[in-house]
Amino acid sequence: xxxxSGAALGIVVIGMxxxxxxxxxxxxxxxxxxxxxxxxxxxxxxLVICAALAAGIALALHRLTRAETAGVE
Numbered sequence: 474x475x476x477x478s479g480a481a482l483g484i485v486v487i488g489m490x491x492x493x494x495x496x497x498x499x500x501x502x503x504x505x506x507x508x509x510x511x512x513x514x515x516x517x518x519x520l521v522i523c524a525a526l527a528a529g530i531a532l533a534l535h536r537l538t539r540a541e542t543a544g545v546e
Contacts, residue, residue, distance in 0.1 A: 486523075487516030 494512030499505060 483520055486519055487513060490516040490519055 491509065491512035494515060495505070495508050498508040498511070
């Protein structure tokens with residue numbers, strides 16, 4: 474269940490960033506192909522940043538949890 478939710482959330486993030494880029498950049502006269510390419514790139518960049526933050530948080534929680542359980546023995 475969680476894998477499908479994460480994938481759907483990722484697609485939503487990319488779509489929202491793409492739509493925002495498309496609306497903003499086409500008004501300034503850029504071509505749709507250029508705008509879509511950069512919009513998808515920005516979307517994936519946002520996902521990479523979120524994944525890096527999630528990995529950092531998971532690592533920190535893992536270390537904190539191990540430290541607490543090591544003292545219990």
